[in-house]
Amino acid sequence: MxxxxxxxxxxxxxxxxxxxxxxxxxxxxxLDNAATTQKPKQVIDTISNYYLEINANVHRGIHALSEEASELYEQSHKKVSDFVNSKFEEMIFTKNTTESINIVANGLEDILSKGDEIVLTRYEHHANLIPFQQVAKKTGAVIKFIENDDNYNLDMQSAENIVNDNTKFISFPHMSNVIGSITPAKELTKLGHEYGAMVHLDAAQSVPHMKVDVKDLDVDFMSFSGHKMLAPMGTGGLYGKEELLEKLHPFLFGGDMIEYVSYEEATWNVLPWKFEAGTPNVAGGLGLGAAVDYLENIxxxxxxxxxxxxxxxxxxxxxxxxxxxxxxxxxxxxxxxxxxxxxxxxxxxxxxxxxxxxxxxxxxxxxxxxxxxxxxxxxxxxxxxxxxxxxxxxxxxxxxxxxxxxxxxxxxxxxx
Ligand SMILES: Cc1ncc(COP(=O)(O)O)c(C=O)c1O
Incomplete structure (x- = not known):
């Protein structure tokens, strides 16, 4: 060794x-890896190989290149879902953590109403704060914040004081991008579930750095960025429990995310494609799969x-x-x-x-x-x-x- x-x-x-x-x-x-990491040759080769050998749209053509691109893109989804122990249907490719969180927040507009409470922490990245400020404005929900202790660790006593029967949604970072503190994700998720709240984990600073298992944590949603874990810019993921993603309203509408369309209405494609409208970042998605291979190899x-x-x-x-x-x-x-x-x-x-x-x-x-x-x-x-x-x-x-x-x-x- x-x-x-x-x-x-x-x-x-x-x-x-x-x-x-x-x-x-x-x-x-x-030494700026929390912002974005560098990319290994293996990831760069995967991207250039896609453009040199395969380049075609996915899920559309019957021709050879499209079939190959679709197969590799789906394999990449499988690698990323296995990486965090989710089901294939539960892993949506996005362009970053910010987009993932916005998909969840957008879906909450149907679910929250006046007086419902959203619980966040004091150390949110703007990406895990502003989307919920907007939902609160639109729905009349109220945002409450869990306090830190003197060392900037999350104070579980404060969480227990704040979470109650009105809490419908809790979102918090797994690791702070400012001070590096790690939140007790499993404990906080359990607390939220005791009151029937949904729980979202901002894992932008954890998925690249530690083993994260969504089933073990039991979070309902989780967001992360591929570009912070050796993958290309413009890549990220959203995990959601299947039954919740089924209920969540899509964020973007158009091609690929539909099952049947008439001039009057449309029905949605199966998961995860319901949330991947339009031509995706195929090269990026393959690069994300290669980054996962690289990390798993270590x-x-x-x-x-x-x-x-x-x-x-x-x-x-x-x-x-x-x-x-x-x-x-x-x-x-x-x-x-x-x-x-x-x-x-x-x-x-x-x-x-x-x-x-x-x-x-x-x-x-x-x-x-x-x-x-x-x-x-x-x-x-x-x-x-x-x-x-x-x-x-x-x-x-x-x-x-x-x-x-x-x-x-x-x-x-x-x-x-
Ligand atoms: C904790 C945390 N959440 C969210 C984000 C947003 O990530 P992105 O810019 O990739 O959407 C970051 C980025 O630094 C972060 O550190």
């Missing part, structure tokens, strides 16, 4: 982009192990620096996302994350700065203008993390 460092070196061979230079002749250090337990190894090292090094404030839980109860700020060096100065990110970028290091599409959390709860964020994936190395942290020491010296 390879050591973790040896395995990372081997994985890196599949990602040619990691060898490129940026900003003159600087080695690229890519093993999701090993993926989590690699990330934990990197996160633990980064947390230890960051905690040694008195001018760095890291937000969120300790290394053992978080994923590979670390938000931090430079505050209180010798001059006690807060260095704006945009300055930090720009100075890191000059050295070839890609980190994220801002509110990370979770503005209410950062500005209203953490009471900050922004944070810097490093996020890791299976191809990052200890050397890259050390280089990034040593660079933070230099950045601090420039200001404090």
């Amino acid at each position: 390879l050591t973790i460092d040896e395995q990372i070196s081997k994985i890196r061979e599949d990602f040619p982009i990691l060898n490129r230079k940026v900003r003159g002749n600087k080695d690229l250090v890519y 093993g999701m337990d090993r993926v989590s192990q690699i990330e934990h190894y990197l996160t633990k090292h980064a947390m230890k090094r960051l905690e040694e620096l008195d001018f760095i404030t890291v937000y969120g839980p300790d290394a053992n109860s978080r994923g590979g996302v670390i938000s931090f700020n430079i505050i209180g060096g010798d001059n006690g100065m807060f260095v704006h994350p945009h300055d930090v990110a720009a100075l890191m970028d000059e050295r070839g290091i890609a980190i994220r700065a801002g509110h990370h599409c979770a503005q209410p959390l950062v500005t209203q709860i953490m009471k900050l203008p922004a944070t810097s964020r490093m996020s890791f994936y299976i191809y990052n190395t200890i050397e890259e993390i050390d280089f990034a942290i040593n660079s933070l020491v230099d950045v601090n010296k420039m200001f404090n």
Whole structure:
């Protein structure tokens, strides 16, 4: 068995982009994986092979290319549904988590009415907040928020106080994209179900990083993005329990999603196609299947192990620096996302994350700065203008993390 460092070196061979230079002749250090990950050769080859050899529309033609494209597209659905332990019918391909959540929220317009309650958490990404704000406006439903504890972990006591017989829908992230905390998804789902509520899991930051089993979690819906798990841009998935997807109103109407059409009306296709109107992103869908193959070949337990190894090292090094404030839980109860700020060096100065990110970028290091599409959390709860964020994936190395942290020491010296 390879050591973790040896395995990372081997994985890196599949990602040619990691060898490129940026900003003159600087080695690229890519630590913005929560935004999107890089793509391995295997995924890129799958996409180019589709366009070089197969390109045709799916589910329409009787000709050879269309048949091949349809078969591969369906095989890809099967791989992705197996990956999270769902049935084939229960896995819809979308363009990202945002689209998946909008499909669910749109369906709620028929189901919710005045006085019904939607429960969310304080650390929603905008994608898991705004669609529900809109549904609440249209239906008269009310949104309630589960509070965090002082370490930004979800407070189950607060959840128990808030969820009640009026709660019809609960949605929460499996892992926060700002502070890396992991929610007790199974417990929260059970609580929702005790009150008859439907539960949606925003798994944008968990499906790429850990084994996620929808049957075990028992969530009713789950959204994730392919592009955050080595797959092409414009790919994602929505899982929904079959009986709920049957009841849910489609979001987009048109070709492919219908069974029978007259001038007056139409009936809907079987699942999952009822929610995949129009020509889909076939190349992207095949790329998503190839990404799943790639991750399964490593093993999701090993993926989590690699990330934990990197996160633990980064947390230890960051905690040694008195001018760095890291937000969120300790290394053992978080994923590979670390938000931090430079505050209180010798001059006690807060260095704006945009300055930090720009100075890191000059050295070839890609980190994220801002509110990370979770503005209410950062500005209203953490009471900050922004944070810097490093996020890791299976191809990052200890050397890259050390280089990034040593660079933070230099950045601090420039200001404090
Ligand atoms: C927790 C979480 N939810 C939702 C999203 C939205 O993902 P996408 O932009 O792929 O739709 C993100 C993206 O960063 C995220 O981190």
